[in-house]
Amino acid sequence: MQYWLMKSEPEEFSFEDLKTRPDRKEPWDGVRNYQARNxxxxxxxxxDxxxxxxxxxxxPGVVGLAKIASEPRPDHTAFDPEDKHFDPKSDPDNPRWFLVDVQYDRPLKRVLPLAELKDHADALDGLALIRRGNRLSVMPVSAEHWDYILGLESTESPTG
Structure with a gap:
């Protein structure tokens, strides 16, 4: 089993939105970064x-847990000229962009803000999220970092 962090702007698609979808599942479409796509x-x-x-x-922060709920498949939004994620260079016969379904699991007991995660930089050394200048919307999380982050949800926030 692997672990991931997936970013979404709550104004675009929130964790609560995921919860309200049929089967609490949604295609994670619109990723247009090659590293995240890979x-x-x-x-x-x-x-996962x-x-x-x-x-x-x-x-900004970690608000909940989800899981990968499908195998990767071509991102259909790349082929739709009416979609904001349309890519005129993407070809259905040789797709450039892919997606997976993400399924709601549970909210965290409390939001874990980015600022708090940065306060734990020593324990979270190597976590891409806290690395300066990282803007990826999808990133791997080690099992050790996953466990550490989930351990923080039961502690009181430093701001009380």
Missing amino acids: MMRDEMKVG GVLFYHSNCDV
């Missing part, structure tokens, strides 16, 4: 754990 296409497996992260909001 992880989705080549490394993600059904059952996901830290669902809200970005570009007042308090």
